[in-house]
Amino acid sequence: MAVGLTYATADTLVRMRLAALRHSLRDKNRVAWVAGGAFLGLVLAGATIWAAAGADANLVAVAVTVWALGWIVGPLFAGGGDETLKPEYFTMLPLPPRALSGGLLAAALAGFAPAVSFVALLSLVVVGGQLSVGALLIALPAVVLQLVSFVLASRLAVAIYGVLLQVRAGAVLAALVNAFILAFTAQGWALIAAFISTDVQGTVADAARIAPSGWGLAAVESAGHGDWLQTVLALAGLALLNGLMFLAWSALLVRRTTATRSGVRVRRALTATDAGGAAGAKEVRSWTRDLLYGHRAVFAISYGLFFCLMPLAVGWKAMLPWAGAAAVVMGGAMFSNLYGADGTALWMTVMTPGATRLDVRARQRAFLLVFGPPALLITLLLTWWSGISSAWPLVLSTLPALLGGAAGLIMLSSVYSAVPTTDAHKRSGNPLNSGENEGETMGLVYVMLVLISLAAAPALLAALAWAWWGIPVGLASGVLTWWYFGRLAARRLERRGPELLTLLRHGRQPGQQAAASSLSAKLAQLPQWRRTLAGLCLGFGAIPLIPQAVVPAIFKLNHVDAKAWFLALYTAPAWQWPVIAGMALLGLGMYAFGGLTYYRASKLSVESPQADPLEDADSGRSVAA
Amino acid sequence: MEALELLGLGKNFGPQKAVDDLSLVVPQGSFFGLLGPNGAGKTTSLSMAVGLLRPDTGTAKIFGVDVWAEPVRAKGLVGVLPDGLGMPERLTGREVLTYLGLLRGLPADEVAARTTELLEVLELDDEDGKQVIGYSTGMRKKLGLAVALLHAPRLLVLDEPFEAVDPVSAATIRTILNRFIAGGGSVVMSSHVMALVEQLCDRVAVVADGKVVASGTVFEVQAGGSLEDAFVSLVGASTRGAEGLTWLSV
Numbered sequence: 057m058a059v060g061l062t063y064a065t066a067d068t069l070v071r072m073r074l075a076a077l078r079h080s081l082r083d084k085n086r087v088a089w090v091a092g093g094a095f096l097g098l099v100l101a102g103a104t105i106w107a108a109a110g111a112d113a114n115l116v117a118v119a120v121t122v123w124a125l126g127w128i129v130g131p132l133f134a135g136g137g138d139e140t141l142k143p144e145y146f147t148m149l150p151l152p153p154r155a156l157s158g159g160l161l162a163a164a165l166a167g168f169a170p171a172v173s174f175v176a177l178l179s180l181v182v183v184g185g186q187l188s189v190g191a192l193l194i195a196l197p198a199v200v201l202q203l204v205s206f207v208l209a210s211r212l213a214v215a216i217y218g219v220l221l222q223v224r225a226g227a228v229l230a231a232l233v234n235a236f237i238l239a240f241t242a243q244g245w246a247l248i249a250a251f252i253s254t255d256v257q258g259t260v261a262d263a264a265r266i267a268p269s270g271w272g273l274a275a276v277e278s279a280g281h282g283d284w285l286q287t288v289l290a291l292a293g294l295a296l297l298n299g300l301m302f303l304a305w306s307a308l309l310v311r312r313t314t315a316t317r318s319g320v321r322v323r324r325a326l327t328a329t330d331a332g333g334a335a336g337a338k339e340v341r342s343w344t345r346d347l348l349y350g351h352r353a354v355f356a357i358s359y360g361l362f363f364c365l366m367p368l369a370v371g372w373k374a375m376l377p378w379a380g381a382a383a384v385v386m387g388g389a390m391f392s393n394l395y396g397a398d399g400t401a402l403w404m405t406v407m408t409p410g411a412t413r414l415d416v417r418a419r420q421r422a423f424l425l426v427f428g429p430p431a432l433l434i435t436l437l438l439t440w441w442s443g444i445s446s447a448w449p450l451v452l453s454t455l456p457a458l459l460g461g462a463a464g465l466i467m468l469s470s471v472y473s474a475v476p477t478t479d480a481h482k483r484s485g486n487p488l489n490s491g492e493n494e495g496e497t498m499g500l501v502y503v504m505l506v507l508i509s510l511a512a513a514p515a516l517l518a519a520l521a522w523a524w525w526g527i528p529v530g531l532a533s534g535v536l537t538w539w540y541f542g543r544l545a546a547r548r549l550e551r552r553g554p555e556l557l558t559l560l561r562h563g564r565q566p567g568q569q570a571a572a573s574s575l576s577a578k579l580a581q582l583p584q585w586r587r588t589l590a591g592l593c594l595g596f597g598a599i600p601l602i603p604q605a606v607v608p609a610i611f612k613l614n615h616v617d618a619k620a621w622f623l624a625l626y627t628a629p630a631w632q633w634p635v636i637a638g639m640a641l642l643g644l645g646m647y648a649f650g651g652l653t654y655y656r657a658s659k660l661s662v663e664s665p666q667a668d669p670l671e672d673a674d675s676g677r678s679v680a681a
Numbered sequence: 682m683e684a685l686e687l688l689g690l691g692k693n694f695g696p697q698k699a700v701d702d703l704s705l706v707v708p709q710g711s712f713f714g715l716l717g718p719n720g721a722g723k724t725t726s727l728s729m730a731v732g733l734l735r736p737d738t739g740t741a742k743i744f745g746v747d748v749w750a751e752p753v754r755a756k757g758l759v760g761v762l763p764d765g766l767g768m769p770e771r772l773t774g775r776e777v778l779t780y781l782g783l784l785r786g787l788p789a790d791e792v793a794a795r796t797t798e799l800l801e802v803l804e805l806d807d808e809d810g811k812q813v814i815g816y817s818t819g820m821r822k823k824l825g826l827a828v829a830l831l832h833a834p835r836l837l838v839l840d841e842p843f844e845a846v847d848p849v850s851a852a853t854i855r856t857i858l859n860r861f862i863a864g865g866g867s868v869v870m871s872s873h874v875m876a877l878v879e880q881l882c883d884r885v886a887v888v889a890d891g892k893v894v895a896s897g898t899v900f901e902v903q904a905g906g907s908l909e910d911a912f913v914s915l916v917g918a919s920t921r922g923a924e925g926l927t928w929l930s931v
Binding site: 325326328329330331333334335337338341342345346398399400401402403404406407408409410411414479480481554555557558561562 | 694731732733734735752753754756757761763765766767768769770771772773775776779780781783784785786789812813814816821828
């Protein structure tokens with residue numbers, strides 16, 4: 057392989073990537089998402105370095121593993137990861153495959169996410185510096201090799217999804233593996249405690265060092281102890297692994313750029329006989345025929361199952377009844393961009409008189425059909441199995457509230473905060489990739505996780521207070537949110553359908569940006585610190601409220617012994633309720649501050665925003681007649 | 682009453698004027714060709730004319746019904762083939778037509794009969810089990826045309842209907858459109874193929890930089906020469922390619 061050619065390709069592709077990045081940052085909405093993501097990433101990176109500075113190498117090992125897992129699982133949530141430079145663009149260049157993939161790898165390293173991960177990996181340098189000069193020097197190649205391994209693992213994972221998602225069985229398999237990995241990061245402690253060692257933290261740290269994500273740290277530590285053989289082995293192993301991943305990725309790229317896509321064979325033709333039936337039949341067929349839809353649905357349901365089944369390993373059954381609820385929450389979050397995902401096909405709904413309301417309701421029906429029966433079945437079976445009779449009114453109250461809430465909220469978010477994606481017939485060979493808005497896609501998932509969970513709050517509170525009377529409250533809140541949010545979405549679509557279509561067709565444009573979200577223009581008049589703080593409060597208010605107040609409260613009421621990461625349960629018994637109450641107040645206070653800031657901003661008057669002349673070139677691009 | 686009227690349509694994308702105070706009249710029964718260089722604003726104008734893109738200024742009327750004041754009534758009167766937009770990719774061609782026919786409130790047996798006939802005439806029936814995602818560009822165009830025809834509208838608005846379509850299918854589409862006109866329908870189509878426009882259309886308008894620079898019968902716009910010559914002189918461009926590019930010859 058000609059090294060010179062690879063270098064020249066890499067140089068050109070990196071410049072292309074940076075140019076694209078520069079252009080994309082002219083979109084203010086995108087800047088907001090990128091800045092939010094980078095801020096969050098830097099906070100986490102800072103925390104990793106802080107752990108290293110505190111000389112807690114075990115914690116560093118685990119943290120680096122979590123970063124690696126983020127790179128592997130992340131693309132699933134972020135619409136296939138960054139694909140500014142699609143391999144398809146370059147298929148007709150007379151380049152050897154490895155020169156091209158080498159160039160693409162270099163370009164993949166030139167972005168915000170690798171930069172943030174690089175900062176996090178500086179924790180290895182900090183660890184090395186505390187050990188010896190030799191360890192400090194070893195940390196430098198270790199950081200580079202580890203960073204390359206992150207990016208390669210992510211690209212390889214995406215390429216493997218690409219192969220798996222071409223057949224139904226593969227889509228299901230990928231969903232199960234992803235769900236297991238994600239559930240394991242939260243609940244894996246139980247499996248470790250049950251099957252490997254009661255010293256969960258020690259085992260996790262050991263495993264994190266043995267995993268390739270820990271080899272960089274292992275090299276630094278062994279250099280610190282003067283064990284140079286192990287240092288060399290760890291670094292060589294990392295380099296070898298990177299080489300192997302690179303070869304596998306190159307091979308899969310060749311396959312990707314030469315394969316055809318035709319979709320699975322049709323099983324059951326459309327047999328509806330009226331308008332409502334036709335709308336529903338079309339929607340159900342998207343779920344059964346589009347492997348990405350199926351993949352996400354299986355992922356959501358199996359995530360709920362794994363998440364609540366894993367603690368069973370230590371004999372803890374209290375989570376079993378909640379598996380169905382968890383599946384619905386995850387399911388709603390995965391399907392919160394329905395119109396964005398269907399892209400410009402919306403023109404048919406816009407052009408067909410009376411079709412909007414039918415379409416919105418049909419999408420809700422399809423969601424309930426896909427998630428309702430499995431969630432109910434899982435809830436009934438696992439609650440019965442858990443033998444916790446006090447859980448019955450709680451789960452039977454929250455489940456209908458969650459199902460209705462999710463069915464309503466996904467339509468609201470699909471219509472009001474659609475994220476434009478690339479049209480299906482223009483997509484690349486990466487089935488997860490849907491455009492250039494990966495940060496926004498991921499943000500929407502997080503926001504929806506919180507919002508859908510909140511939809512269960514009235515039912516849960518009623519059930520906690522009045523037991524079985526929670527069920528009618530849950531049913532009523534479910535029906536109400538399904539009906540009312542669906543109605544809001546349908547009305548909005550009826551009135552602003554052409555605007556949504558324009559967004560999906562051309563992406564966000566500066567003029568429409570201001571018009572579509574005049575709230576953001578109003579917010580811009582507030583001081584920067586207040587906007588940032590309000591955003592953070594709304595983003596993270598759920599942490600004190602849900603896991604640090606609601607969940608431990610439920611645990612205490614049910615006399616569950618597990619402490620997990622619930623701060624209150626580690627304090628003396630007398631302090632537990634006050635801490636829970638404090639956390640609840642903190643969470644509610646954060647929401648109140650964020651909500652009030654946005655509310656007050658919405659009452660401000662706004663001057664018409666000045667168009668930015670720089671944005672001319674970008675907006676003109678997609679306007680071509 | 683006119684089949685289609687565009688009344689002072691205007692659209693800005695950011696500071697750029699895509700369409701600037703564009704007015705046109707398409708009389709009933711006419712086959713109207715919309716010509717213009719790339720980026721002239723043809724697709725933007727046609728999108729605003731049928732209700733797919735909200736104009737900043739002006740409006741459009743279909744058989745006298747204001748598209749932006751009474752969208753539901755107007756959309757019932759027109760069949761549209763947009764350029765390059767998506768479809769329900771996971772349905773087969775037959776299912777797309779069935780779905781849209783039922784949504785438009787046609788009785789199920791009527792939808793089935795029309796669907797079968799359209800697929801057959803446009804030679805899409807061989808690939809009946811194929812999802813739209815697997816269609817070629819030409820097949821997508823033909824399915825789009827079937828969608829536009831399905832509810833038997835009195836006006837067709839077609840954006841580049843002959844692009845990527847093979848010669849046999851193109852002849853079929855020409856025949857269909859001529860019969861549609863003969864039956865009292867009206868057609869507006871945009872195209873880059875001058876010969877086709879000369880052959881099919883009775884009226885044309887030339888758009889450049891978002892404005893109408895010429896409009897009238899084909900004979901009037903031709904002004905004695907060929908339509909192509911008239912077009913080139915109207916949009917103020919000179920054809921290039923005669924000088925430079927010396928490195929192309931060995």
